[in-house]
Amino acid sequence: MKKKIVLLGILLVILGIMGIGCYTIITHPRVEGEEGEVVEHTGRYYREHCTDCHGDYHSYPYGFYYGYYPDYYWSYPRWGRYYAYPWWWDRYWWDDDYYYYDDGEYEPESAEKAERRRGLAPPYVRPEGASSVPFVNPNPAKEKESQEIKDKPEPIKIETKQEQKKEEKSKEEKAKRRRTE
């Protein structure tokens, strides 16, 4: 029994050491600007504080590279969906409108799942007006189109004072929710 406990202990220590300062992160690190509970969700803010880590966010959700996947994962999305697409990024696969390009606001059916996803929302916002590019392209016919969209320069929206006030309020709420989750 003693030996078993020692074995288990060694394993846990190894995993623990690996976990400390590890590449894998399960909670988002605090970034400058969050300290005072006032987060300026502007393009400038994200360029200054987020893109160091999330530079690839046009290509990958969260801006991180998730391994080498065969090309057919993109061409035939069932493979990508099964082997690559994390469950916590889930769109409802049976809902074609959401699984394909969703330009509109997403209204998930399951509050629980939405909450989970919201808790892991990447700390950057998609530029207004730009189409979302899903990690797994479910429609090869749209591949070219999506590539063109990716190649487009990031549009910067000029906001009116009224819009800014309204948006800042809702974004502050979102940011608070993220921090508490």
Add this chain to the structure above:
Amino acid sequence: MRRKFLFSILFVLFSMFLFPLSVFPQGYDVVDEATAGNFFVVGARALGMGGAHIAVANDATALVYNPAGLARVTRIEFSGGLTHQRINNNTNLGYYLQPNISFNDGRLQNNTRFNSANVVLPVPTYRGSLVFALGVNRVKSFDKAMQFSFESDGYSERGIESELGGIYLWSFGAAIDVSPNVSVGGAVNFWDGKDNYTWLYERTLITYPVSQITYDDAIKDRYSGFNAKLGVRIQPNKYLILGGTIDSPVTYTIKEDWIQLTETEQERYSTSGSSEYKISLPFSLGAGMALNLSNLILAADIIYTDWTQMEYKRLEDIAEANRQIKDTYTDALRFHLGAEFLIPRIGTSLRAGFYQNPLPYKSRWIKKDRSFFTAGIGFLIDQVMTLDIAWAHGSWELENFTPDLKEKYTTDRIFISVAYRL
């Protein structure tokens, strides 16, 4: 393991009746694989690829092949599988037996077994991967049968050996990405299994005065033990995946109940007993490589174990038993080769493979080592489910010098596995 002693005694009795002892200079020459080696592949995808899965495993079977592969699972997975094995024994006379002996042989045994049940739980991450898994997998099979019967110089002899059982591995594992292309993982395993062995031997004197003696033995072993497995998976570029594993030693506690029934015309009596002993198995090291060429995956694994390092820990005649291990067993290099060709448009994979799972004892008992050809097909159904079917055909040949018999085994295995990802 211990049964070989009992078995040997029976064979010595048997041979004393029939043949001059000088014909068998090797004495106790019956060996038994039992807990050494004897790996029974887990999962139909793996079997289809000849078991080459150290670098390839990216599903729940990574718990068994390489825990680091769990890090590649991104969805919650439930999986399970069944196996059907048909094993056929064909026993023939060896070199020394006289040609005037008439011989009948052959025995077929079919077994359908539960093969695996696993759950994989990836933890939501911002970067990298952290995955936990829990499962039970049948990693060793003891299922086999052997039979011989022949007549010579007024005697008829018959022996039937049957063995049923296997060892299940209850595992808890975890894997984590330590860099974009390097994952490490570990699993803690509890080994649990049973082995029901029976041996029936009948010798009849046909000429006057007619007499018969029958031995009917049954041995039941229950195995339990703990060990750990560590693995690493590296993908340096798009085309290459490398994997490595270390299995820590496992010490089995074996509880054994045995009964021997002896029957002659005059009397019928039985003896029985129980015992408990321990045997430790050595480290096992594995390495694997996979080439990912667009729709084609080529994979190869090697696993090295030095079975001479097995050691009885608690046994009455421990010194003699450990000497026998050194004299009987050897080191073994198991290798697996496999290929998978994907047809993405129809969600189908075609697989083929070959593997050699060497018998762990010295070559003087082995006429042809144990090898398997495999083939398989897999379907990806509706983005959430996989169905894999695989078939393997294997064969091996043994030589026993006491008595002088050649055993030929052929086996066909069919695996079916299903996985569902939420």
